[in-house]
Amino acid sequence: MSTLTPVGGSALLPGRPAVSLRSNRPRHGETFVRFLLRVAAILTIVITGGILIALLVPSIEFFRTVSVFDFLFGDRWAPRFADASFGVLPLVTATAWTSGIALLVAIPLGLGAAVFLSEYAKPGLRKVLKPVLEILAGIPTVVFGLFALQFVQATVFRGLFDLDTGAFSVLAAGLVMGVMIVPTIASISEDAMSAVPLSMRQGSAALGANRMQTTVRVVFPAALSGIIAAIVLGVSRAVGETMIVAIAAGGQARIVTGPLEQGQTMTGFIANAALGDSRVGSLEYDTLFAVGLLLFLVTLLFNFISIRFVRRFREIY
Amino acid sequence: MPTKTRAASYTTGSDQKPTIHFPAEHAERSAALPTVPNAIIECKDVNVYYNAFRAVTGVDLSFGSKEITALIGPSGCGKSTLLRSLNRMNDLIDGARVEGSVTFQGEDIYHKEVDAIEVRRRIGMVFQKPNPFPKSIYDNIAYGPRVIGLKASNMDDLVEEALTRAALWPEVKDKLKQSAFGLSGGQQQRLCIARTIAVKPDVILMDEPCSSLDPIATSRIEDLMYELREDYTIIIVTHNMQQAARVADRTAFFTALASEETGDRTGLLVEYDLTKKIFESPADQRTEDYISGRFG
Amino acid sequence: MTFLTTGLGAHIRSASIHGKVRGGEHSARSVLFLIALWLCLFVAFGVLLTLIITTLIDGFSRLDSRLVTEYPASAPERAGLRPAILGSIWVIGATALLTIPLGVAAAVHLEEFADRKKWFNRAIELNVQNLAAVPSIVYGLLALGFLALLGVQNKNIVIGGALALGLLVLPVIIISTREALRGVPLEIRQGSLALGATPLQTVWRQTLPASVPGIATGAILGLSRALGEAAPLLVLGALVFVSFDPNGLLSGYTTMPIQIFNWTSRPQAEFHELASAGSILLLLILLAMNGLAIFIRNRYQQRW
Ligand SMILES: Nc1ncnc2c1ncn2[C@@H]1O[C@H](COP(=O)(O)OP(=O)(O)O)[C@@H](O)[C@H]1O
Ligand SMILES: [Mg+2]
Numbered sequence: 001m002s003t004l005t006p007v008g009g010s011a012l013l014p015g016r017p018a019v020s021l022r023s024n025r026p027r028h029g030e031t032f033v034r035f036l037l038r039v040a041a042i043l044t045i046v047i048t049g050g051i052l053i054a055l056l057v058p059s060i061e062f063f064r065t066v067s068v069f070d071f072l073f074g075d076r077w078a079p080r081f082a083d084a085s086f087g088v089l090p091l092v093t094a095t096a097w098t099s100g101i102a103l104l105v106a107i108p109l110g111l112g113a114a115v116f117l118s119e120y121a122k123p124g125l126r127k128v129l130k131p132v133l134e135i136l137a138g139i140p141t142v143v144f145g146l147f148a149l150q151f152v153q154a155t156v157f158r159g160l161f162d163l164d165t166g167a168f169s170v171l172a173a174g175l176v177m178g179v180m181i182v183p184t185i186a187s188i189s190e191d192a193m194s195a196v197p198l199s200m201r202q203g204s205a206a207l208g209a210n211r212m213q214t215t216v217r218v219v220f221p222a223a224l225s226g227i228i229a230a231i232v233l234g235v236s237r238a239v240g241e242t243m244i245v246a247i248a249a250g251g252q253a254r255i256v257t258g259p260l261e262q263g264q265t266m267t268g269f270i271a272n273a274a275l276g277d278s279r280v281g282s283l284e285y286d287t288l289f290a291v292g293l294l295l296f297l298v299t300l301l302f303n304f305i306s307i308r309f310v311r312r313f314r315e316i317y
Numbered sequence: 318m319p320t321k322t323r324a325a326s327y328t329t330g331s332d333q334k335p336t337i338h339f340p341a342e343h344a345e346r347s348a349a350l351p352t353v354p355n356a357i358i359e360c361k362d363v364n365v366y367y368n369a370f371r372a373v374t375g376v377d378l379s380f381g382s383k384e385i386t387a388l389i390g391p392s393g394c395g396k397s398t399l400l401r402s403l404n405r406m407n408d409l410i411d412g413a414r415v416e417g418s419v420t421f422q423g424e425d426i427y428h429k430e431v432d433a434i435e436v437r438r439r440i441g442m443v444f445q446k447p448n449p450f451p452k453s454i455y456d457n458i459a460y461g462p463r464v465i466g467l468k469a470s471n472m473d474d475l476v477e478e479a480l481t482r483a484a485l486w487p488e489v490k491d492k493l494k495q496s497a498f499g500l501s502g503g504q505q506q507r508l509c510i511a512r513t514i515a516v517k518p519d520v521i522l523m524d525e526p527c528s529s530l531d532p533i534a535t536s537r538i539e540d541l542m543y544e545l546r547e548d549y550t551i552i553i554v555t556h557n558m559q560q561a562a563r564v565a566d567r568t569a570f571f572t573a574l575a576s577e578e579t580g581d582r583t584g585l586l587v588e589y590d591l592t593k594k595i596f597e598s599p600a601d602q603r604t605e606d607y608i609s610g611r612f613g
Numbered sequence: 614m615t616f617l618t619t620g621l622g623a624h625i626r627s628a629s630i631h632g633k634v635r636g637g638e639h640s641a642r643s644v645l646f647l648i649a650l651w652l653c654l655f656v657a658f659g660v661l662l663t664l665i666i667t668t669l670i671d672g673f674s675r676l677d678s679r680l681v682t683e684y685p686a687s688a689p690e691r692a693g694l695r696p697a698i699l700g701s702i703w704v705i706g707a708t709a710l711l712t713i714p715l716g717v718a719a720a721v722h723l724e725e726f727a728d729r730k731k732w733f734n735r736a737i738e739l740n741v742q743n744l745a746a747v748p749s750i751v752y753g754l755l756a757l758g759f760l761a762l763l764g765v766q767n768k769n770i771v772i773g774g775a776l777a778l779g780l781l782v783l784p785v786i787i788i789s790t791r792e793a794l795r796g797v798p799l800e801i802r803q804g805s806l807a808l809g810a811t812p813l814q815t816v817w818r819q820t821l822p823a824s825v826p827g828i829a830t831g832a833i834l835g836l837s838r839a840l841g842e843a844a845p846l847l848v849l850g851a852l853v854f855v856s857f858d859p860n861g862l863l864s865g866y867t868t869m870p871i872q873i874f875n876w877t878s879r880p881q882a883e884f885h886e887l888a889s890a891g892s893i894l895l896l897l898i899l900l901a902m903n904g905l906a907i908f909i910r911n912r913y914q915q916r917w
Contacts, residue, residue: 021424021431021439030813034726040718041727041734044741044787047780051751054758112653120650129654135903136661138834140841142870143892146877147664150671150885179660186657210638212646233746240748242844243870247877267750267844274753274848280761288848292754296747303746307739406807411730438809448800451823451915461808464818509804516808 055296058289065283071290077253077264079273079287086287088294090253094263097170097256098177098245099238105178106234110185111227117186118193119215130187137183145247148176153248163260168250171259177244185234192226193219195317225316229309236302240295242267266295353567357382357520357550358403358440363417365398365407372398374585376417378569380520385542385551387561387592390571391607395584396554397445399571400522403552404440405433421520438465441518445525447505449497449512454480454489457497457508461516475515483511484541503534510541514549521545523553527560539564558608561592568595570604668896672889680890684856685872689883692876694891696855700771700866701840703859707775708782708839713832715779716786717821723787724794725816745784752781753845760849769850772862777845782835789831793824798917826913833906837899843870869895 063071066086074087113133117126153172157163165171196219204214220227250262251272264272270288278284356379365373373395380386388396398407405426407413419426426436450457458476461467467475476493480486485507489500497508506526513521523542527535535557542551542564555561561568569589573582588601599605683693723741727734756777760768797820805815821828851871859866867875869891876888 021426021435030811033813037718037722040715041722041737044719044737048740051755054755109653109657112650113657116650116654131907138837138899138903140870140895142843142873146888146892151667182657210643212643236746242750270750271844271847275852289754292751296751299748303743307742434809434811437807442807448804450801450819464810464814
């Protein structure tokens with residue numbers, strides 16, 4: 001007799017299953033493992049909560065000593081001096097300069113590269129360029145920093161152009177940071193433009209528009225929310241980038257008024273201050289977290305804006 | 318000019334639109350149902366919903382043990398939906414909900430204490446597109462017995478037997494360790510049947526198992542179904558009426574009707590009888606139209 | 614510059630089918646536009662190429678065996694990366710052990726089990742997307758605060774660095790694992806469930822094994838990002854003079870990017886050469902990792 005005859009079939013009494021369908025072995029193991037998976041997912045929320053708590057607790061300590069107003073609007077940053085002052089504006093201006101310069105570089109270059117890859121490049125070329133772009137996006141930022149310091153600032157600015165600048169400048173840091181962000185902006189906006197349906201391009205071409213007109217008037221507007229998301233994410237990366245500015249922008253916290261000046265950014269301050277071994281609970285230690293909190297909130301804002309625009313884009317296509 | 322065309326097609330459309338009142342239709346049809354001796358699965362007033370949309374309405378249907386039952390009807394009339402509700406595969410679809418009762422050997426499979434996994438173990442399923450696992454032929458067969466913890470004294474023998482019963486053994490016995498993806502479409506589908514047999518179910522559900530196969534592969538599967546009927550109950554959805562006529566003991570004909578209020582199309586059972594009766598002297602005009610190719 | 618002109622020519626030829634109506638493909642604006650696009654690509658790649666070339670030129674003279682065998686020293690000609698390389702291996706190894714299981718587990722829950730209609734699960738998804746864009750230095754502050762909370766005095770320990778980098782990489786792993794899981798066709802899951810397998814068995818024996826290449830690719834890319842990362846470790850005090858081989862999870866350490874940063878900030882030119890040489894080594898390792906990731910993706914990814 002075959003071993004493969006059905007379980008219930010032969011012993012079948014009408015209306016009475018041979019083996020009940022009700023589970024006689026509760027799957028505790030299964031339930032437990034699924035619980036663990038759930039915990040792992042929830043942990044990501046815990047991490048965000050952890051970040052907030054880790055930043056908030058010392059920050060609250062900090063704001064007991066320094067008023068929020070003095071912190072946000074004070075124009076002198078000198079946490080280690082005898083007559084300490086905690087106006088964050090110098091750090092903010094340096095961050096604004098480096099990020100602004102970076103975006104001036106990254107937005108046109110990134111979008112240009114994206115338009116080229118999405119609208120003009122032959123599939124073969126695109127297949128080569130995209131992974132190359134991805135690999136370039138993985139160059140460590142210390143290497144970019146070293147390049148900004150030694151080549152851009154020392155060799156080009158001071159050597160070649162003989163510019164009136166010191167060993168560091170927000171311009172060198174910003175320019176190189178811009179190049180670093182190009183792959184991010186290019187890759188996300190290329191995805192957005194490639195997702196625009198071919199039929200829209202054909203419709204435009206059928207009306208006699210050439211490729212440039214189609215790109216500028218049809219593809220670009222259609223992909224706009226995706227492109228904005230890419231740019232906003234680029235802003236967030238520029239504001240949060242540490243090593244390039246720590247190496248090439250300089251270490252003096254002053255209000256920055258020109259691109260050839262040096263300046264300490266928010267991230268640059270955190271990186272630098274962490275070097276000096278500050279005692280847990282000291283004001284110096286709390287200062288780190290106050291600046292970190294400001295940085296986190298700024299990037300959080302940009303991230304949510306970016307995610308919003310990506311959502312909107314996904315909904316359309 | 319364009320306006321005119323649109324208007325014309327609109328009138329034709331509304332002329333052809335069948336007007337049906339569900340409750341009346343339902344009552345009339347149930348009375349005509351033949352009794353199935355030795356039923357293994359029984360549906361009573363089964364409604365299946367996808368969220369608010371009712372895909373299947375008021376189905377009363379019994380499936381005879383060790384018989385082949387065919388479900389036929391135009392596409393979109395809810396055959397697959399009904400089939401999936403027989404082994405709780407609908408549980409896996411977001412928003413799908415079954416009302417009414419489906420019993421297997423007298424036990425309500427939707428009872429809250431019933432284990433859907435046990436239901437699927439006893440009521441296996443073969444899909445429209447062959448879906449072998451990305452594993453070796455051997456592991457495809459051995460997978461089911463392994464996961465359900467079937468005590469097989471010798472897995473090799475079990476694999477051989479399942480493949481033999483699915484009429485695949487001679488073709489694959491020398492390449493058991495090779496990937497199942499290397500098989501032809503028809504072989505893959507027989508592998509899927511063998512895989513299902515290996516867990517010793519009582520019932521095998523098949524959702525258009527031959528729709529992606531050529532005629533030769535199709536006829537091999539039909540032969541196979543006929544042999545399997547010795548030990549298994551088979552319920553097959555098919556869009557191929559000849560296939561239903563060739564293999565099925567009984568045939569159920571479904572159709573989709575648009576509701577008057579919402580315009581949503583919902584599936585319902587029109588006629589269920591011995592296959593011979595359905596194909597030779599259907600009681601319902603719509604069945605006859607469908608069988609003779611005038612509709613659907 | 615030759616590629617620029619040939620590219621242009623090829624494009625104009627291929628565009629001729631579009632007709633030459635008003636503002637055709639040959640119009641001055643169109644050509645200028647295309648030149649501008651080429652220029653963008655050219656400048657971006659040009660700068661990156663310059664970066665690689667200048668790094669090579671600067672560091673080539675110190676790219677020798679001493680670089681990997683020697684300890685850091687005050688004399689540049691005797692200094693090397695040995696403890697930093699070992700430190701990187703320790704930290705990245707610990708990061709991988711910490712973050713891959715966690716990331717895969719979270720991804721499996723979100724992709725296979727979580728009900729997307731529930732607001733809580735959507736909040737988790739949104740949160741993961743946001744975590745992926747949090748500045749790396751903030752993860753350093755998080756780890757710093759966490760270690761302080763535990764009362765750990767010496768924060769420069771391997772497990773502390775791994776904690777910061779692990780949290781940094783976690784969203785990358787989750788996102789790429791979800792993508793890999795999504796690539797496994799529904800039919801495979803249905804086939805398994807129809808045989809009476811439980812949902813977890815289906816994940817463990819079908820869906821996950823089929824996604825291993827995608828997960829591995831994502832994990833390698835994520836870890837290569839961690840390998841190049843310096844900022845969070847800087848916050849944790851990894852910029853120290855380490856003249857011993859790290860030997861455990863509680864051991865002190867420094868890593869390659871940190872040591873490079875250290876050399877960058879020295880005034881002597883010889884240290885800058887050393888930094889460049891270290892950068893070349895780091896770039897080579899990262900290139901190898903990226904290459905491996907792309908290879909795995911192309912070679913082992915299941916074509917359905
Ligand atoms: N997963 C689903 N979600 C929502 N609606 C579905 C789903 N599957 C099928 N339907 C709808 O249910 C109806 C019946 O579909 P189906 O059972 O596949 O019909 P058949 O197999 O007879 O062609 C159709 O209107 C179809 O659009
Ligand atoms: Mg169907």
